Amino acid sequence: MTERLTKPLLAVAAPALALVAAFALTSLVLIIAGDPTGEVWSTILTPPEARNVVNVVNAATVYYLSALAVAIGFRMNLFNIGVDGQYRVATFAAAVVAGEAWLPGILGTVLAVLAAVLVGAAWAGIAGVLRASRGVSEVISTIMLNFIATSLVAYSLRRVAVREEGSNIIGTREIPAESRVPGLPLLGEVNGEIYGFVVVAALCGAGYWFLLNRTRFGFDLRATGQSPEAAVASGVNVKRMIVTAMLLSGGVAGLVGLPILLGSAYTYGSTFQSGIGFAGIAIALLGRNHPVGIALGALLFAYLEEQSNPLQILVDVSPDIVKITQGIIVLTVVISYEVVRRYGQRVEQRRVAQALERPEGERAGVTT
Amino acid sequence: MAQAQVAPPGQLAVRLSGIGKQFPGVVANDDVNLEVRRGAIHAIVGENGAGKSTLMKILYGVQKPDSGTIEIDGSRVDLSSPADAISAGVGMVFQHFMLADNLTVLENVVLGAESRHGIGDAARKEVLRICESYGLHVEPDQLVERLGVGERQRVEILKVLYRGAQIVILDEPTAVLVPQEVEELFTNLRELKEEGLAVLFISHKLDEVLSVADEVTVMRRGSTVATVDPADVTARQLAELMVGSELPSPTTEASTVTDEVLLAVSGVSLPTADGRPLLEDISLQIRCGEVLGIAGVEGNGQAELVEAIMGMRPGVTGSVRLGERDLTALSTRARRECGISYIPEDRHRHGLLLDSPLWENRVLGHQTRPPSARGMLIDKTASRRDTERIIEQYDVRTPGPDVLARALSGGNQQKLIVGREMSGKPQVLIAAHPTRGVDVGAQAAIWRHIKDARREGLAVLLISADLDELIGLSDRINVILRGRLVSEFDPSQVTPQQLGSAMTGAGPDAETGR
Numbered sequence: 001m002t003e004r005l006t007k008p009l010l011a012v013a014a015p016a017l018a019l020v021a022a023f024a025l026t027s028l029v030l031i032i033a034g035d036p037t038g039e040v041w042s043t044i045l046t047p048p049e050a051r052n053v054v055n056v057v058n059a060a061t062v063y064y065l066s067a068l069a070v071a072i073g074f075r076m077n078l079f080n081i082g083v084d085g086q087y088r089v090a091t092f093a094a095a096v097v098a099g100e101a102w103l104p105g106i107l108g109t110v111l112a113v114l115a116a117v118l119v120g121a122a123w124a125g126i127a128g129v130l131r132a133s134r135g136v137s138e139v140i141s142t143i144m145l146n147f148i149a150t151s152l153v154a155y156s157l158r159r160v161a162v163r164e165e166g167s168n169i170i171g172t173r174e175i176p177a178e179s180r181v182p183g184l185p186l187l188g189e190v191n192g193e194i195y196g197f198v199v200v201a202a203l204c205g206a207g208y209w210f211l212l213n214r215t216r217f218g219f220d221l222r223a224t225g226q227s228p229e230a231a232v233a234s235g236v237n238v239k240r241m242i243v244t245a246m247l248l249s250g251g252v253a254g255l256v257g258l259p260i261l262l263g264s265a266y267t268y269g270s271t272f273q274s275g276i277g278f279a280g281i282a283i284a285l286l287g288r289n290h291p292v293g294i295a296l297g298a299l300l301f302a303y304l305e306e307q308s309n310p311l312q313i314l315v316d317v318s319p320d321i322v323k324i325t326q327g328i329i330v331l332t333v334v335i336s337y338e339v340v341r342r343y344g345q346r347v348e349q350r351r352v353a354q355a356l357e358r359p360e361g362e363r364a365g366v367t368t
Numbered sequence: 369m370a371q372a373q374v375a376p377p378g379q380l381a382v383r384l385s386g387i388g389k390q391f392p393g394v395v396a397n398d399d400v401n402l403e404v405r406r407g408a409i410h411a412i413v414g415e416n417g418a419g420k421s422t423l424m425k426i427l428y429g430v431q432k433p434d435s436g437t438i439e440i441d442g443s444r445v446d447l448s449s450p451a452d453a454i455s456a457g458v459g460m461v462f463q464h465f466m467l468a469d470n471l472t473v474l475e476n477v478v479l480g481a482e483s484r485h486g487i488g489d490a491a492r493k494e495v496l497r498i499c500e501s502y503g504l505h506v507e508p509d510q511l512v513e514r515l516g517v518g519e520r521q522r523v524e525i526l527k528v529l530y531r532g533a534q535i536v537i538l539d540e541p542t543a544v545l546v547p548q549e550v551e552e553l554f555t556n557l558r559e560l561k562e563e564g565l566a567v568l569f570i571s572h573k574l575d576e577v578l579s580v581a582d583e584v585t586v587m588r589r590g591s592t593v594a595t596v597d598p599a600d601v602t603a604r605q606l607a608e609l610m611v612g613s614e615l616p617s618p619t620t621e622a623s624t625v626t627d628e629v630l631l632a633v634s635g636v637s638l639p640t641a642d643g644r645p646l647l648e649d650i651s652l653q654i655r656c657g658e659v660l661g662i663a664g665v666e667g668n669g670q671a672e673l674v675e676a677i678m679g680m681r682p683g684v685t686g687s688v689r690l691g692e693r694d695l696t697a698l699s700t701r702a703r704r705e706c707g708i709s710y711i712p713e714d715r716h717r718h719g720l721l722l723d724s725p726l727w728e729n730r731v732l733g734h735q736t737r738p739p740s741a742r743g744m745l746i747d748k749t750a751s752r753r754d755t756e757r758i759i760e761q762y763d764v765r766t767p768g769p770d771v772l773a774r775a776l777s778g779g780n781q782q783k784l785i786v787g788r789e790m791s792g793k794p795q796v797l798i799a800a801h802p803t804r805g806v807d808v809g810a811q812a813a814i815w816r817h818i819k820d821a822r823r824e825g826l827a828v829l830l831i832s833a834d835l836d837e838l839i840g841l842s843d844r845i846n847v848i849l850r851g852r853l854v855s856e857f858d859p860s861q862v863t864p865q866q867l868g869s870a871m872t873g874a875g876p877d878a879e880t881g882r
Binding site for chain 1: 680705723745767
């Protein structure tokens with residue numbers, strides 16, 4: 001019975017510990033800076049309005065996909081830092097495909113999604129192949145690929161872009177209305193719509209869980225992540241696994257920009273949101289690579305950002321303070337998971353020892 | 369000179385009283401009492417998990433005891449780090465050497481102890497002086513990577529002496545040595561003793577203990593149970609003190625060897641870039657119901673041979689056949705599916721997922737076969753049920769299949785691996801050091817399972833550093849030296865000494881002498 005209780009308790013303890021520490025440290029920063037700590041927190045912790053909730057869910061959808069992409073890599077001990085580049089290249093490709101309207105309506109949407117997944121996978125696949133064939137660290141190669149992605153997209157954008165009337169902003173041709181993904185007015189029309197893509201994100205989360213925990217492929221992937229040597233001895237082709245995992249991670253990364261592209265922006269331009277891939281790394285860490293944990297982490301990050309918006313107006317503090325909080329969360333989360341993991345290990349070992357002592361004493365005559 | 373005051377022989381160097389140390393869930397140390405005299409070799413014997421290593425770590429300051437006192441040369445000390453221990457005159461030679469291959473002997477010795485005699489001529493003089501006075505033969509300017517295992521061990525001892533140790537602890541020093549090297553080590557240890565040092569020698573090879581020690585302390589379940597004079601006891605009596613029960617032996621019964629060749633390896637080579645192949649033209653055949661033992665000093669190609677047969681090693685030439693099937697082009701997974709089972713040498717690295725539950729470890733290596741898999745999915749229910757079967761049949765001591773592999777003791781981990789590898793009706797079993805680092809009880813069980821496998825008609829390839837185990841279990845023994853099979857012995861005729869000679873290439877039977 002106690003064992004049933006301790007496991008979930010420990011799972012919750014780590015992020016809780018991290019959050020408390022992060023809030024404490026952020027408060028310290030505020031105090032040192034002489035900012036009104038209490039007012040900052042009361043602003044951030046004010047219950048959000050319905051339209052803010054919509055914004056939070058939308059932002060979280062994007063973060064969720066990004067963190068899932070990172071988490072796939074993490075489960076195999078691959079550090080895909082390149083989600084950022086992957087989603088930008090992929091979103092650009094999708095924007096072109098959908099904007100050119102080669103296929104009508106929903107078919108155009110499907111084609112765009114497919115293009116995004118394939119391009120994202122291919123971009124990440126480069127790092128996978130380099131790692132498998134030449135032993136190049138995926139950390140280095142994905143960082144490099146991020147830079148290349150930035151330049152490549154900027155260059156290509158000039159080739160295909162259309163300039164908006166009276167503006168310097170350039171973007172891809174706007175996606176026709178019938179190829180867009182409709183939003184879900186769950187909280188009333190006036191409050192704005194939740195991205196229809198939230199469904200896709202949820203499906204991805206479920207698929208991620210099923211793939212990793214229920215399939216042979218997922219087992220091989222996790223085994224390789226835990227111990228490449230043991231995986232090899234058990235018959236896993238580790239090189240192929242590396243490439244496959246990077247392709248998968250990149251494929252999901254390709255989806256990251258689509259909620260925005262197909263749900264609100266309808267064009268990929270120089271102002272398209274960037275940096276989502278890096279937030280994804282933090283959220284995957286926070287969520288412990290678990291699909292539900294990642295969802296909570298994504299919501300938390302989105303919530304902090306949304307609630308920090310009025311800080312400047314209300315209490316004259318830069319909303320960037322929550323960036324500090326987010327950064328500290330990532331640090332504290334890593335530490336507190338390790339602390340809790342060690343504690344959990346000790347608990348487990350003690351439990352095993354106790355369990356072994358008792359029955360052996362009781363059925364001494366039977367076993368020997 | 370750091371060798372401040374060498375107390376007269378016979379005086380107490382170390383006194384441990386009532387030492388206790390608790391780890392969560394592990395019997396570590398409980399009421400340990402030990403007295404070690406100067407000018408004596410004191411052996412500590414006990415099964416794996418009896419608490420020997422913990423005790424030594426306490427004495428070397430790696431771990432702090434929960435209770436009890438440590439006295440060195442009559443005064444009470446508080447050791448909270450190896451640095452404290454070194455300054456109290458305690459030195460430790462670990463089982464796994466900690467040497468930098470690309471540095472010379474001298475550099476390795478001085479590394480980290482530069483403050484004693486600098487790094488120049490003074491240091492060299494001191495190293496030479498120590499070599500001289502303790503009869504340790506090593507060339508100070510030789511690169512460590514060129515040294516053999518025995519020489520490396522001497523460098524480790526030298527390191528400890530250079531740091532001024534008066535009490536030298538050796539953790540299973542003979543585990544990595546062949547019989548001839550063991551003799552050399554013992555000569556060195558006797559020198560140390562003559563010079564008035566106290567030597568603490570941990571081992572579970574009882575014959576060696578009896579031949580070299582002046583006093584023997586037996587540990588069982590974390591406590592010291594007896595200190596005896598080696599002249600008064602036999603190896604068997606010692607062993608019975610260790611386990612507290614009757615002893616198993618690895619002797620096989622009547623031969624079950626048939627004519628049907630199951631595993632045929634022919635012309636297997638593994639060339640390397642530097643021209644010295646790791647494996648050279650190895651051919652062997654194992655018949656149904658036969659155990660072929662491979663003897664060799666570690667690093668002579670045993671690991672590579674196993675990996676070549678398992679298909680884990682790229683660049684291997686030659687062919688591997690299982691019965692009528694040619695496995696040469698098949699992947700590791702396909703070979704396993706054909707019926708080759710594999711008990712890896714290093715269970716933590718190759719055999720287990722330590723942070724996964726036991727049932728997932730049951731799946732490992734059987735990902736594609738029932739009961740682990742159903743179609744493309746992992747069948748958790750069936751895997752758990754089958755894990756429970758293994759736990760039952762192979763006497764794995766665990767509360768259940770959901771415990772993490774890490775929480776089990778080494779012997780129980782190994783029993784789980786053996787049980788797993790015997791599942792799914794294998795035809796060939798490749799067992800690399802199957803009883804390394806497991807306690808006597810688990811060892812007996814594993815021997816029994818290998819014998820059962822043989823009786824059921826499996827072809828078994830047994831690689832072991834334990835010559836008694838090889839002689840006791842094998843139907844034939846091949847000796848591997850520098851990547852080649854150099855000689856074959858009949859286990860009923862051969863002695864460990866003869867095997868040892870062949871293993872080092874010194875014996876008359878070896879094709880390639882030095």
